[in-house]
Amino acid sequence: MISIEIPLPEIKIVADPNNLPVNEKYYNSVRVVIEATNSEDQIYFSKDGSDPIGENRISYEKGKEIEIIGGKSSETVIARAYRPSIDKWSSPSELKISFDVSHPEFTPKGNTYNTDKTIQISSKSNKAKCYYTQDNSDPSEYSTYYSSGIEITGDGTNITIKSMCIWGDLKSNTVSEEYTIDYQSIDLWNGIVAYYPFNGNVKDESGVNNNDGVSYNLTSVSDRFGNIGRSYNFIGNSYISVNDSESLKSLNNEITISSWVKSLGNYYLLAKTSQLSYQYRVYNLCGALTTESKYIHLGYYTNTYQGINLYKDLCRNNEWVHIAITHDNYGTKFYLNGQLEGDNSTKFNFTSDDNPLEIGRDKHGATEYSNSTLDEIRIYNRSLSEKEISALYSFNDSPPTPGNNGIISTSNISTNSMTLTWTKASDSNSTGEYLTPQNKLQYKVFQSTSNNISSLDTIDSNGTVLKNWTTGLQSLDVTGLNSGTSYYFNVLVRDEHGNRGIYSTVSYSITDTIPPLVSNKSITITNVTSDSLVINWSQATDNSTPQNMLRYYVYTHINSTFTGSGGHNFGDPLYNTSFKLMNNYFSAEKSYYVKVIVKDLSNNTSEYNVTPFVIGIEDKNDGSIYSYSKNIYFLKCSQGQIFINGVCDGSPNYFYYCKTFSNECNSNINWLLNGQGDSSVYKTCSDLNSIIYLGKNNWRVPNYNELSYINVDLYNNANSLFSNQIYASTYWSSNAMSNGAYGLAIAVKIAGGSSSTDKRDNYYVRCVRDP
Known part of the structure; x- marks a missing residue:
């Protein structure tokens, strides 16, 4: 088998x-x-x-x-x-x-940092749980479970983090890292007087002193990172001149000057100098035959020379190097590429003068020019520390990263203002060692009315600066905006090395819904003639539209209750506050109404008061009204009223046409004529003559013919020009008829029409006079 x-x-x-x-x-x-x-x-x-x-x-x-x-x-x-x-x-x-469990790993590693840090803990064992302590005790499964980043914040903070990871029955070794936060160790904005990053111009970008330069014969070239047009060649007779200022003049006891240089031999960095004297100057002698004859110089000269020459071969022809020279009460130090290369304990103070600062030229004695490419020139009013000089050299060539993807928010929006808000940026690093802390990043805010400030190449030339470089800025109130205008805003952020990041442009167009403000809505009538008059109104104001751009529209109508833009409009808008009306649009001595509407640039409107007017009848503003066609003056007030402050004050008195007991009603006066007889009405007007009322002594009662024209229709001048204290149910008096002691008198109604009435009735009286 x-x-x-x-x-x-x-x-x-x-x-x-x-x-x-x-x-x-x-x-x-x-x-x-x-x-x-x-x-x-x-x-x-x-x-x-x-x-x-x-x-x-x-x-x-x-x-x-x-x-x-x-x-x-x-x-x-x-x-x-x-x-x-x-x-x-x-x-x-x-x-x-x-199997085994991987030990915890920390990102970043323990070190001294000049900005707050968020510490991440991870393990190569995906299913492991990590625990940590911050009190220097050993961690266990009973310690704090790690679920998200650990924030290490605060100047002077010193923390040791210990961590271990557990996977099932397996436990890792304990790993510890020590972190120190030191904000104040470096501050590259502190004490800066002038900063020339040469971002396509020779402006001072310090953000504090405006020591802008004027360029002569410069050629823009690529900087040390290959960025085109970001540095300048100072070859031949090229230089920059900066007017004297208090900040440049104040550099007496302490100073730091730094620059990136690519030299072709001797170079003259900068000098505040004339042919006879100089406050300070820096140059490097590279053309000597021996190393002992090559030096860099810092000093000043008035009647006597003070300064130092640091003898050392510091020349690097056609190679970018960083130089920095400091001076204070302890002497002078020179740094090359972040390293101290020379030290001299000689002490001296600079003497202030009014000379301009010149970059790339020294005109003390014979004028001499630089022979180099220069970039990133900084001048400080203090002596920077070795750590700060090292940070300047350890150039971080990566710009800060705007927070929240560069979004700029708008809030508190009104018709002429708004608030911009953005999230703080963070510095990044690709080649350098030094990162600018968030609390030392600087921001600059721009505005434009076109969408042309979205890139670093265009924002400086196209934008208007709303806020210059400011440390820690995260919001800005913007005022002085005009409604109906589209605005674009953007923010630059820079680190202490001058690297610039840019946020995303935000646009906004403010819609104005607030109408113009009319403080005085009255319309006044002036310059009345037989065929014209002028209407006048006060100037309005607006929250966004300038006064000289407010538009006024004039409308007229036969009805006082017309609304909006009803009625007759006189064409194009007016930009002044008066308008002449002619009788080619109106009938003489007929009542009309005028209204003015004012509009702002957003077409918000306000209205002035509807105001009556009559062509050919003029209110003299003294208590009388003149008719050009009748060539007669009417009293504005009835008898018993007082004309004061432009109105008829008090209640009118009643008067009889005639006294029946004296038979004066039978005065045999024809009512069509001007004679007045001996009635109390007549005496009422003649009493004005005794007091020379309004300077005249020819006041009388009007006859019917003189009154009749005012009641042509419902919209008559009686309603518009005369006191509204005389009601439509009452009358103006005229002459009494002659037939019969108790016969009829003629009266004209204010609301139009005439009436025959008993001579013994009482009515209100208005007197007239001839010119």
């Missing part, structure tokens, strides 16, 4: 480049596959180390990956092959897999 042996199945770990064993131990779960030699064989396996021939066996699906979770020191997979045709099992195959 032949015995057949069933081949053992092969258990294989699936390769994973992200989960390679370390010291033959895996940091994460693994996957295995099981392969049989004979396709007829069925495979059974277990993951708990038991024999899969028993009840715990698991049938294996060909090609399927089996996950071995881990979290313990090891797990064993056992597999057997079973061939049904002969009912026989293979011997067991066994694979033991060892």
Whole structure:
């Protein structure tokens, strides 16, 4: 009888480049596959180390990956092959897999930083949980569970973080990192007097002193990073002149001057000098034959010379180098590429003068020019520390990253103002070692009425500066805006090396819904003639539209209740506050109404009071009204009223047409004539003559003919020009008829029409006079 042996199945770990064993131990779960030699064989396996021939066996699906979770020191997979045709099992195959938990890793590593930091803890074991302490105690599963970044903030903070990770039954070693936050160790804006980054111009970008320069014969070239047009060649007679200022003049005891230089030989960096004297100057002598004759110079000269020459071969022809020279009460130091290269304890004070600062030229004695390319020139009124000089040299060539994807928000919007708000930026780093802390990043805000300030190349030339470089700025109130105008705003951020980042342009157009303000809504009538008059009104104001751009529209109508822009309009808008009306649009001595509407640039409107007027009838503003066509003066007030402050004050008196008891009603006076007889009405007007009322002594009662024209229709001048204290149900008196002692008198109604009435009735009286 032949015995057949069933081949053992092969258990294989699936390769994973992200989960390679370390010291033959895996940091994460693994996957295995099981392969049989004979396709007829069925495979059974277990993951708990038991024999899969028993009840715990698991049938294996060909090609399927089996996950071995881990979290313990090891797990064993056992597999057997079973061939049904002969009912026989293979011997067991066994694979033991060892696991371990990775120790925690800190990002960033422990160090001294000049800005707040967020510490991330991670483990290469994906399913591990990490715990940490900040009190220098050893961590355990009972310590703080790490779920998000740990904030390390505050100047002078010194913290040690310890952490360990747990995966199932496995525990990692404890790892610790120490962090120190030192805000004040470096401040490259403190004491800056002038800063020339040469971003396509020779402006002082210090943000504090406006020591802008004027260029002569300069050629823009690429800077040391290859950015086109970001530095200048000072070859031949090229230089920059900066007018004297108090900030430049004040550099007496302490000074720092730094620059990036690419020299072709001797170079003259800068000098505040004339031919006879200089306050300070810096130049480097490179053309000497011996190293001992090569030096860099800092000093001043009035009647005597004071200064130092630091003798050392500091020349790097046609190679970008960073130079810095400091002077204070301890002497002078010179730095090359961030390293101290010379030190002299000689002490002296600069003497102030009124000379301009010149970059690239020295005109003390014979005028001499630089022979170099210059960039990033800085002048300070203090002596920078070695750490600060090193930070200047350790140039970070990456701009700050605006916060919140550079979004600028608008709020507190009114018709002429708004608030801009943005999230603070953070500095980034690609080549340098020094990062500017968030609290020392500076911001500059621009405005434009065109969408042309969205890039670093255009914002300086196209934008209007709303706020110059300001440390820590995160919002700005913008005022003086005009409604209906589209505005664009943007923000620059820069680090202490002058690298600039830019936010995203935000635009806004303010809609004005506030109408013009009319403080005095009265309309006055002046310059009345027989065929014209002038209407006048006060000037309105507006929250956004300038007064000289407010538009006035004049409308007239025969009805005092007309609204809006109804009625007749006189064409184009007016920009003054008066308008002459002619009678070619109106009938003489007929009542009309005028209204003025004022509009701002957003077409918001306000209205002046509707005001009556009559062509050919003029209110003399002394209590009388003149009719050009009748050539007669009417009293504005009835008898018993007093004309004061432009109105008729008091109640009118009643008068009889005639005294019946004296038969004066039978005065035989024809009512069509001007004679007045001896009635009390007549005496009422004649009494005015005795007091020379309004300087005249020819006052009388009007006859019917003189009154009749005022009641042509409902809209008559009686309603418009005369006192509204005389009601429409009453009358103006005229002459009494002659027939009969108790006959009729003629009266004219204010509301129009005439009436014959008993002579003995009483009515109000208005007197008239001839010119």
